[in-house]
Amino acid sequence: MTEIVLNDATNLPVPAQSEPPVLSPDAEARILAALEQRHAPSTALNYRNDWTKFTEWCSIRGHVSMPAHPHTVADFLTEHAALRTETGDRAYATSSLTRWVASINYWHRACARPAPGHSQVVKDTLSGLRRTYAAAGERPTKRAAPLDLSEVTHIVTAMRDGGTTWQTRLRERRDSLLILLGFLGAFRRSELSALDLQDIECHPTDGLHLRVRRSKSDQFGEGMVKAAPVAVGHAMCPPCLYRRWLEVLLAHEADGRPGVIRVLRSPVPFTAHVCHTPVPTIPNPSAPVFRPIRVNGNIGETALSGPAIHAAIRRAARDGGLSPTKVSKLGGHSLRAGFVTQAFRNGAQAHEIMRQTGHSNPATLEIYAREHNPLTGNAVTGFDL
Numbered sequence: 364m365t366e367i368v369l370n371d372a373t374n375l376p377v378p379a380q381s382e383p384p385v386l387s388p389d390a391e392a393r394i395l396a397a398l399e400q401r402h403a404p405s406t407a408l409n410y411r412n413d414w415t416k417f418t419e420w421c422s423i424r425g426h427v428s429m430p431a432h433p434h435t436v437a438d439f440l441t442e443h444a445a446l447r448t449e450t451g452d453r454a455y456a457t458s459s460l461t462r463w464v465a466s467i468n469y470w471h472r473a474c475a476r477p478a479p480g481h482s483q484v485v486k487d488t489l490s491g492l493r494r495t496y497a498a499a500g501e502r503p504t505k506r507a508a509p510l511d512l513s514e515v516t517h518i519v520t521a522m523r524d525g526g527t528t529w530q531t532r533l534r535e536r537r538d539s540l541l542i543l544l545g546f547l548g549a550f551r552r553s554e555l556s557a558l559d560l561q562d563i564e565c566h567p568t569d570g571l572h573l574r575v576r577r578s579k580s581d582q583f584g585e586g587m588v589k590a591a592p593v594a595v596g597h598a599m600c601p602p603c604l605y606r607r608w609l610e611v612l613l614a615h616e617a618d619g620r621p622g623v624i625r626v627l628r629s630p631v632p633f634t635a636h637v638c639h640t641p642v643p644t645i646p647n648p649s650a651p652v653f654r655p656i657r658v659n660g661n662i663g664e665t666a667l668s669g670p671a672i673h674a675a676i677r678r679a680a681r682d683g684g685l686s687p688t689k690v691s692k693l694g695g696h697s698l699r700a701g702f703v704t705q706a707f708r709n710g711a712q713a714h715e716i717m718r719q720t721g722h723s724n725p726a727t728l729e730i731y732a733r734e735h736n737p738l739t740g741n742a743v744t745g746f747d748l
Contacts, residue, residue: 405553413466429474433482436467440485444492457493464489508692509701509731510676511708514685515546516599521683523598529627530660536611538679540604541653541672545698547601548573548589549720552672552695560612561648563605565638569593570602575721587721593638602638608652609643615662616646623662669695703731707739 417439421428426435440463446454464485468478479485510518519539526532545555554575564572570592577586591601614622651666667675673695681690699720706716713725722728 409462410466410469413463414470417463417467430471430476431467431479433479433484436464436479436485437488440464440488440492444495453496457489457496460492461489506730507694507696507700508689509704510542510546510680510693510697511701511705512546514680515542515698515701518542518679518683518685519599522679523633525682529624532627532630533611533623533660533662534656536604536608537653537656538675540601540608541667541675542679542698543599543601543604544571544573544591545672545676546702547591549699549702549716550575550589551699552669555653555672556651556666556669558652559649560609560645560652563652565602565605565642570600570638571605589719593636597633597636600636600638603633603636606637606640606642607633609645612650612654612662613643613645616650620659620661623660700731703728707731 417431418428420426420439421431421435424438426432426438428435440460443455443463444453444457444460448454464480468480471478519542522535522539526535541555544550545552548554557576558573562574562576564574566572569590571590573589573591575587575589593602594600597603611623611626614626618625650664653667653672654665655663655667655671657663676695676697677690677693680693681687685693703716703720706719707728713728716722716728717725720728
């Protein structure tokens with residue numbers, strides 16, 4: 364019979380919490396797999412690794428990890444916050460400490476236990492560590508520097524001018540499209556990596572419709588459609604750049620490396636729009652749009668990874684002549700940050716920007732404004748100096 368206890372607030376009988384059942388390894392594996400699908404793969408991996416780190420630490424210290432006492436979590440945070448590298452820097456940033464608490468909370472909730480990170484002692488410990496780090500100027504938040512439209516145009520132009528061999532022309536066609544779509548579509552690098560050929564529609568009037576099937580802010584796959592319009596000139600026209608890369612992919616599908624070489628060794632000069640010609644049939648629409656290019660010019664079959672996208676952006680910026688200081692601050696997020704920054708400078712409203720970025724909270728956009736575009740909407744511009 365279920366044990367009955369009284370609710371202190373209403374004095375009504377409520378069932379006491381039952382002990383968890385003993386499940387088979389197969390059942391536990393199924394539940395764990397379902398729980399991990401609640402989050403993006405990278406988040407699920409972080410949560411799993413963070414929990415392993417915490418449980419191993421608890422085992423060494425003689426603490427109980429499940430359910431963990433709030434003081435145990437506070438001890439875990441302060442001990443790791445005090446660790447230093449060989450160069451004397453903090454070993455862990457406050458963002459790592461915060462994620463550890465989120466991971467510990469997640470696994471406690473998954474096991475129907477109170478989340479220790481919700482206690483005041485853990486919240487105050489995190490706040491105190493953030494203030495300590497900030498006061499010492501240690502491990503500040505590093506955000507990728509944005510690329511504005513003039514820089515994107517310069518990089519794409521430089522790549523095209525540098526395409527003197529079929530190998531350099533091959534990389535230019537892929538990376539020009541990657542950088543321009545990443546900028547105009549305000550894409551995260553994970554979204555660029557996940558784009559398949561079937562996700563791109565050549566619209567007769569809009570240019571390109573780009574379907575994002577799933578993203579960081581859309582874990583349940585509701586999806587959204589972004590747009591990349593036809594440009595006045597051909598050189599920076601998204602549909603034109605897509606058609607030039609598609610030509611290469613179709614040659615690769617038909618005849619492999621020899622087919623790609625035939626297309627690129629003596630290419631038709633790109634001096635006018637090519638986006639209005641009929642769209643060819645794509646034999647493998649589920650293939651990724653952006654793929655690795657080997658040293659010998661072979662095109663891979665898998666999607667270009669996030670780190671490879673990061674590297675491609677930096678390489679193109681370096682080859683385009685941007686300063687080493689600027690290149691060192693660039694990353695996979697520079698295109699998305701550049702879109703938001705440029706849009707604010709162009710006078711766009713927050714809801715218009717969110718239509719393309721997929722942000723659900725306007726406050727998030729304010730981070731870009733404060734960091735990279737402090738004059739927009741700032742009263743200081745009204746002074747007659």
